[in-house]
Amino acid sequence: GNSVTQMEGPVTLSEEAFLTINCTYTATGYPSLFWYVQYPGEGLQLLLKATKADDKGSNKGFEATYRKETTSFHLEKGSVQVSDSAVYFCALRGSGNTPLVFGKGTRLSVIA
C-alpha cells in the first residue's frame, strides 16, 4: 500500500539557518504530494502541494519538488524564523478518491 517516510525529529535550528526535512514515499500510480504544518494547539494547515512529477510547490518561503525518480518530496527553507516552529507532516494522496496517508511528522524548533 501507499506509505510515507519522513525524517525523525526533533530538529532544532538557529534563526536564519537552512532547513531540510526529508520525505520519501511508496505509491502505485501517480500520487499527489503535500506538506502540512501544525502549530502548537492547532489543527493541520496545508503548507504546499505538488500534483505531478517535477512540480515545485512553494509557500511562505518553503519549497518542495516532486521527484518521481527518487520518490521524494523534501521540504526546504532558506532562512527559518522562530515563527516556523511547528510540526511538519509529509502526506500523499493516491490515484482516485483515496484518503491522505501521512508520515509521522517532524517537530521543528527554531531558537533566536
Added chain:
Amino acid sequence: NAGVTQTPKFQVLKTGQSMTLQCAQDMNHNSMYWYRQDPGMGLRLIYYSASEGTTDKGEVPNGYNVSRLNKREFSLRLESAAPSQTSVYFCASTPAGHPNTEAFFGQGTRLTVV
C-alpha cells in the same frame, strides 16, 4: 466560512464510558475522514466516508463506529472508551471530483480516557 468544525474540543472520559465526537463541514465536500494523532505515530486513519451513505474502515478502526448523518456531518463514536484511545482526533474533508486536492482539517478534539 467555518470550514470543518469539531465538538467538543476537550473531553475526559472514564474507562468504559461512551461518547460521540461530532464533525460538520460547510464546504459542500463529498468525502469526510476521521484521523487520530499520537506522539511519534503521525496521523492514522480510523474511518472515512467517500460520499453520503458510505463508510469504510481505515488503518485503526477497532473500538470505533461512525455515522455519516448527511452530507455535512460525520460523527465518530466510542462505545466503551479505553485508555489506549487517549489521543487527539481530527476530522477532515475533501471535495468530490478532485482527487488531487488537499484535505481540510478541523481544530481537533483532545480526548483523555482515565
